[in-house]
Amino acid sequence: MxxxxxxxxxxxxxxxxxxxxxxxxxxxxxxxxxxxxxxxxxxxxxxxxxxxxxxxxxxxxxxxxxxxxxxxxxxxxxxxxxxxPAFHRAWAWAVVVAGGLAVGLLFWIAHWPAADGKAKSPVDPQYTKLLGKALVAPDGYVIPFEVASALLLAALIGAIYVAWGGRRVKGPYPQRSEEKEA
Amino acid sequence: MIPLGAYLMVSAALFVIGAFGALARKSAVAILIGLELMFNAALLNAVAFWRYLHPQGFDGTVFAIVILAVAAAEVAVGLALFIAVYRRFGTAEADEIALLRG
Structure with missing residues (x-):
């Protein structure tokens, strides 16, 4: 309860x-x-x-x-x-899309046959230990685990590279923040 | 026990709110916050389905762990991009970065 x-x-x-x-x-x-x-x-x-x-x-x-x-x-x-302002000009379209999504999801959940079901079996008390073993087992999930590691390393290096330098554009593009201060 | 549909409802609500935020917000960081809400809704769905339909297996949890890793990578790269964009254009408002508009 x-x-x-x-x-x-x-x-x-x-x-x-x-x-x-x-x-x-x-x-x-x-x-x-x-x-x-x-x-x-x-x-x-x-x-x-x-x-x-x-x-x-x-x-x-x-x-x-x-x-x-x-x-x-x-x-x-x-x-x-x-x-x-928090929203841009076309925010009404976002309401339309989100509303349509909400209606579709509610319809789907209401018609999902297992939506009111109970859990089929209890969770193993040793589940975390078994999960740790399954994550690195060659016949388990070692490939997704390693791919996730490589993805994180690539994202780390990429993020550092992208955020490291870069010059400011001086050309015709307006510098909004300076305009507001002036 | 709480029915599976209740978790799906919460997840759907979070997903819809996140989708609205990702589509309607002006600031690029706020768009990323909306995306994070959507990621979390997907995560909750994966874990709820694991618990109710296949609690002895590992597919649901491993899937959730991969979602966590992908969300972390996405947020790191996204924020680095926004910082680079801010340095170049002096703004991080998504609708003001319209260099490609004719």
């Missing part, structure tokens, strides 16, 4: 925080909304008995990705400049 209440409260909080994350003009506040959603996701993982993923979610998403986004905000915007 406690699990129901936790699930209801956390899901409500997640949806509200997600709305904050996509509507707030202040990007730092939007990021804090995102952090709440990520943390709620970790709580739902605990409810789903995916303990390793819950911890990985907190470490990777909140510990790395959210911090990275905060750093990017600090590097790309003036702190006092963070109150521009």
């Amino acid at each position: 406690v699990a129901y209440w936790i699930f209801a409260l956390v899901s409500l909080l997640m949806v509200l925080a997600a709305l904050v994350a996509v509507t707030n003009r202040n990007l730092v506040r939007a990021t804090m909304g995102l952090v709440l959603v990520l943390f709620g996701n970790a709580v739902l993982f605990v409810l789903l008995e995916a303990y390793f993923l819950a911890v990985a979610q907190v470490i990777i998403y909140i510990g790395a990705i959210a911090i990275l986004i905060v750093f990017a905000i600090m590097l790309t915007r003036h702190v006092g400049d963070a109150w521009g």
Whole structure:
């Protein structure tokens, strides 16, 4: 019974925080909304008995990705400049697309035969240990594991290369931030 | 036990909100936040399906771990691109970077 209440409260909080994350003009506040959603996701993982993923979610998403986004905000915007309009001109089309997506997903979930089903079997108490072994077993998931490692290394080197240098374009392209200050 | 459909509903709500954010926001970093919401919805879906339909196997969890890695890589490269764009153009608003518009 406690699990129901936790699930209801956390899901409500997640949806509200997600709305904050996509509507707030202040990007730092939007990021804090995102952090709440990520943390709620970790709580739902605990409810789903995916303990390793819950911890990985907190470490990777909140510990790395959210911090990275905060750093990017600090590097790309003036702190006092963070109150521009939140949406661009054609935002109504985004409402149309998202609304269509919502209707389609609700229709699909309502007609999904296993949507009200119970779990078929309990999770093995040793599941995390078995998962660790399966991740590096040659007849298990060693190929996806290594491909993910190579992808992360490539992304790391690529990100450093892209963010390293580059000159500012002086030409006809308007320098918006300077214009606002002038 | 909480029905599978409840998790799917939460996941669908997060995905729709994230899609709206990715499509409607002006700032490039905010678009990335919307993308992260969509990634998280997919992650929640994968874990919920693993728990309810195939809890003895490893496919769902390994899939979720790969999603985590891809999201981390995507965010690192995306933010590096935005920083490079900001250096060049002095703005990170997605609708003002319109150099290719005639």
